[in-house]
Amino acid sequence: MGDGKESVVLFPFMGQGHIIPFLALALHIEQTNSTDCAIYFVNTPLNVRKLKSSLPPNSSIRFLEIPFSSITHGLPPASENADTLPYHLVMRLFQASASLEFKSSFMEAIHNLTIHNHGRPPLCIISDIFLGWTATLAKELGVYHAIFSGAGGFGLACYYSLWFDLPHRKVSTDEFSLPDFEEASIVLHRTQLPANIAEADGEDDWSIFHRENLSAWVDSDWLLFNTVEEFDQIGLSYFRRKFPGAIVRPIGPLVLELKSRDRIGNTTGEVTREAILKWLDSKPSNSVLYVSFGSMNTISASQMMQLGKALEGSGKNFIWVVRPPIGVDINSEFKAEEWLPEGFEERNKASGRGLLVQKWAPQVEILSHRAASAFLSHCGWNSVMESLSQGVPMLGWALAGEQFFNVKFLEEEVGACVEVGRGKQSEVKSEDIERKIKWVMEETEKGKEMRRNAEKVKEIIDKAWKHGDGSSVKSVHDFLTAAKQLIV
Numbered sequence: 001m002g003d004g005k006e007s008v009v010l011f012p013f014m015g016q017g018h019i020i021p022f023l024a025l026a027l028h029i030e031q032t033n034s035t036d037c038a039i040y041f042v043n044t045p046l047n048v049r050k051l052k053s054s055l056p057p058n059s060s061i062r063f064l065e066i067p068f069s070s071i072t073h074g075l076p077p078a079s080e081n082a083d084t085l086p087y088h089l090v091m092r093l094f095q096a097s098a099s100l101e102f103k104s105s106f107m108e109a110i111h112n113l114t115i116h117n118h119g120r121p122p123l124c125i126i127s128d129i130f131l132g133w134t135a136t137l138a139k140e141l142g143v144y145h146a147i148f149s150g151a152g153g154f155g156l157a158c159y160y161s162l163w164f165d166l167p168h169r170k171v172s173t174d175e176f177s178l179p180d181f182e183e184a185s186i187v188l189h190r191t192q193l194p195a196n197i198a199e200a201d202g203e204d205d206w207s208i209f210h211r212e213n214l215s216a217w218v219d220s221d222w223l224l225f226n227t228v229e230e231f232d233q234i235g236l237s238y239f240r241r242k243f244p245g246a247i248v249r250p251i252g253p254l255v256l257e258l259k260s261r262d263r264i265g266n267t268t269g270e271v272t273r274e275a276i277l278k279w280l281d282s283k284p285s286n287s288v289l290y291v292s293f294g295s296m297n298t299i300s301a302s303q304m305m306q307l308g309k310a311l312e313g314s315g316k317n318f319i320w321v322v323r324p325p326i327g328v329d330i331n332s333e334f335k336a337e338e339w340l341p342e343g344f345e346e347r348n349k350a351s352g353r354g355l356l357v358q359k360w361a362p363q364v365e366i367l368s369h370r371a372a373s374a375f376l377s378h379c380g381w382n383s384v385m386e387s388l389s390q391g392v393p394m395l396g397w398a399l400a401g402e403q404f405f406n407v408k409f410l411e412e413e414v415g416a417c418v419e420v421g422r423g424k425q426s427e428v429k430s431e432d433i434e435r436k437i438k439w440v441m442e443e444t445e446k447g448k449e450m451r452r453n454a455e456k457v458k459e460i461i462d463k464a465w466k467h468g469d470g471s472s473v474k475s476v477h478d479f480l481t482a483a484k485q486l487i488v
Contacts, residue, residue, distance in 0.1 A: 075089060152226070
């Protein structure tokens with residue numbers, strides 16, 4: 001510290017789906033502004049320890065640890081990441097992240113950083129959508145601030161709008177519109193609501209948290225989104241209207257580089273990264289379905305059984321990242337003999353047609369492999385960006401958060417996705433899933449159209465990012481330039 005460089009502070013919420021895009025952003029800032037800024041990544045000790053091992057060897061990114069006692073907040077020992085918690089305890093992590101103790105620890109970290117920089121406060125603080133209180137703190141300190149959303153504009157606009165006034169509680173029908181989201185002519189069904197919104201009454205813990213958190217965004221100078229303007233304009237327009245005092249810009253797609261994503265993943269298990277890539281190399285181009293529900297989600301045992309039948313029935317090659325079903329410790333061993341059709345693992349291992357991988361797989365490498373054909377996903381936004389940046393169409397099965405609205409957006413607005421399931425407990429039929437797998441992966445009119453649309457999005461993404469002069473690259477530069485202009 002204290003090397004004369006301006007400090008850029010990044011602070012994600014404690015969950016892999018939030019940490020991954022923040023790490024990608026930190027690495028991007030490092031690569032494009034390496035001589036100007038010192039980058040500090042803030043998180044709790046266990047997350048920092050894992051993050052340190054995920055950085056490239058030559059990275060200069062530094063870490064600020066803030067203490068965290070999970071037991072104090074009614075959480076199991078050493079619980080510092082949403083991915084390690086059962087759903088009913090996740091709210092406690094949210095409450096802990098907004099507690100006075102947690103805020104004080106962050107303030108102390110910023111204070112110490114300022115002292116080490118000879119009394120000079122950070123150039124800016126970039127924080128998570130779930131850490132809105134940092135915007136108010138930054139305003140009090142006179143520090144430039146941005147909220148960074150790892151989610152896309154459309155999905156988050158639906159999510160924000162729903163928490164804003166809970167419109168589904170004001171109608172007696174199953175279908176309803178979002179009066180607060182006038183930019184989109186969207187009609188939602190009650191089954192497209194995540195459990196916490198469906199059950200919210202305005203006075204529950206989730207409602208109280210979001211009301212306080214989302215209202216604090218007004219103190220932020222910028223809202224940055226891991227998306228691309230050209231295909232997510234409707235959602236970005238919503239936030240420009242809601243926050244006229246802030247600058248709203250896309251900076252996507254932030255896809256974590258392959259090696260960093262590998263290092264941050266869980267590499268335990270008998271199926272290694274090398275084994276997965278070797279297996280993919282043996283398959284024809286455009287022939288493999290990749291199945292993963294992300295780092296935090298899982299489906300029910302009955303849904304798992306139906307999906308297993310569909311995969312076998314489709315006759316397609318597949319890689320399935322498996323986790324124990326709902327109701328079982330998500331970190332426990334996966335028991336294929338209990339949760340999948342009898343003999344499923346043995347048959348697919350013998351035929352070489354299917355690969356079961358426990359907990360983690362090198363997702364970016366799989367999706368960028370020539371053998372990848374389609375992605376059956378929960379449609380968390382990291383996964384969406386990773387898939388569409390490779391032109392890989394999707395089969396959507398939303399489970400939580402804004403994922404339901406991502407699926408709707410990708411299916412109805414973008415045309416690069418088809419819905420195969422909805423929620424963690426809904427009934428699904430193997431015949432329906434199988435039919436849609438064939439739609440997407442075979443030379444059907446539907447499949448060809450989805451592939452064309454996915455390829456169009458890939459071209460838009462390439463233009464916005466990889467060519468170096470697109471809107472997304474410029475947004476990061478403009479934000480840092482604006483922050484520097486405030487320095488006296």
